[in-house]
Amino acid sequence: MIDLVTDAFAGRFGRVEPRRAAAQFVTGLLTDLEIKTCWQLAEQxxxxxxxxxxxxxxxxxWDADAVRDDVRQVVADRLGDPDGVLVVDETGDLxxxxxxxxxxxxxxxxxGRIENAQVGVFLAYASRHGHTLIDRRVYLPKSWTGDRQRCQQAGVPDDITFATRSELADHMITAAVDALVPARWVAADEAYGNNTGLRARLRALRLGYVLAVSRDHLVPIGAGKTRCRADQLAADLPATGWTRRSAGDGSKGPRFYDWAWLADVGADGDPDDDGRHSLLIRRNNSTGELAFYRCWTPGPVTLAQLVRVAGIRWTVEESFQAGKGQVGLDQHQVRRWTSWHRFTTLALAALAILALCTATSRTPEHHGQDDMIELTVNEIRRLINVLLIRPTHSIAYSLRWSTxxxxxxxxxxxxxxARRLNLELQP
Known part of the structure; x- marks a missing residue:
């Protein structure tokens, strides 16, 4: 599977040296190195x-976006499903x-707070076969895009202007649709669900969505301009308005919640909108905590389908955990625009290898075994290290690198x- 992914983008390199280094870089990200920077990957x-x-x-x-396209295509070929879900989320690195x-x-x-950080917006693909990250954008705040000298020093292209995180999500989803990635749905948290422009764009793309919104989100009611807070709509529901369903299996079993579905509410007023709007409400049956989702589909849909998509959104969190814990997604010690996109793209390639290996290992004969769980991403990486990656080098080699x-x-x-002393001696 390593060769399948690295061979997919081998043609993007005009010379053999960077082509070989890219394959070694991806392989190194799959190793059990504690830190995965250029030094450690070169030694490996x-x-x-x-x-x-x-x-x-x-x-x-070499073009990191072209390599990204190749990785995305491999994922679509192996994990693709007509009922697939595109999931948007962001993650920060301190x-x-x-x-x-x-x-x-x-x-x-x-x-969980305001810190000095860099934020990346990511797109994941999830289907019944598996899930992984397939695209990435670094978020540039206005403090950056308004300072062209600062951008030039970091290698940001001159044509890059400010874009909100929702606009970056729009760009990635549109690119996936243009690349014919098989998907019917989009899921995201309330940072994206509250954005009117993104919802309109998804409807234009004819992608159904289950987007989380905040509790104070104003939901349009009926044909008029009346709007009501989402939490107020939940408070007015009778006890018979709730039904218990699983949002998918978790590590400890099915994730059961109480759900309420308010059909035919939430239309944003597009004149050409012929789809089905609704509001989905989730209630934790232990704590009573509520979550709200604006939903739209181009055709009829069932409650079970919406609940499934709402539950799939958490796969992006699993992908972030695997990306950072298994392939060093957050260990890029780079400062410049190009370097960030290159490192992150190669990390997505390594993560795709783990996702595809996991999907391939889940054959029907293994699925029914009760005495062991299916192979996980973590276990797949352990096996790759034992079976495929070259063993530890000689003592002399390790000592040379230490020197x-x-x-x-x-x-x-x-x-x-010397720099500190010069600064101290300056008048």
Missing amino acids: AGHGRPDAMQRLLYRAK KKGTHTVGVQRQYTGTA WRRRHQARAKRAHY
Whole structure:
């Protein structure tokens, strides 16, 4: 499966050296290295120095978006299903300083508060066969797009202007549709569900959606302009308005919630809109906590279908967990625009390998075995390390790398000390 994915984008490299380095980079991301930076990946690949890996991210000529397209196509070919779901979400990486592309003090769900962070918006694909991330965009706040000198220093192309996170989601979904990724649905959390423009765009693409919205979200009622808060609509429901259904299987069994479905509410007023609008409400049967979803489909739909899509949204969280825990998605120690997109694209390729291996391993004969669970992404990566990736290098090789690292760090230390002293001596 490693060769299947890396061969899919091999033709994007004009020279053999970066082509080989890219395949080794992806393989290195699948290893059990604790830290997955250019230094560690170069050592794992058997290089004497990190130059080839660093050149791959910084100076080599190749198009990260084209490689992304190839990875997305492999995923669509192997996991594709007409009832597939595109899931949008974002994740933040905490950063120090101000020079890393996109970094500023902003809210990130990773930390649960405002921190100095870089935020990436991602698109995942989920079907009955499996799920993985298939696209990415780095979010540039106005503090960046309004400072062209800062953008130039980080290598941001001149034609990149400010785009909201919902607009970045729109771009990725549209690209997936244009690439004929088989999908019928879109799911996202309330940061995207509250956006009127994104909902309109999805209707134009004829994609059904189950988008979370906030409890104070104003839902249009009837043919007029009357709007009512989502939580008020829930409070007015009778006890008979709720039904218990599973939103899918979790690690501890089916995830049962109480659901209420208000059909024919929530129309945004598009003159050409001929679809079915509704509001879906989920209630935790233990805590009573409520969640709300604006829904639209181009044709008739059942409650079971909407509940399934609402439950699938959590697969993107699993993909983030696997991406960061298994292939180092958050370990990019790069500052520039191009380098971020290149590292992240190769991490998506590594994650796709795990997703495809997991899907392939779930054959009908294994599905019914009660004495063991199906192979997970974590277990697949362990097996890849044991069965496919080259064993640990010799002691002499490891010592040579230790010597190189300490000499490089000594040079960096001297440079930092000299810079600090020069600053102190300036009048």
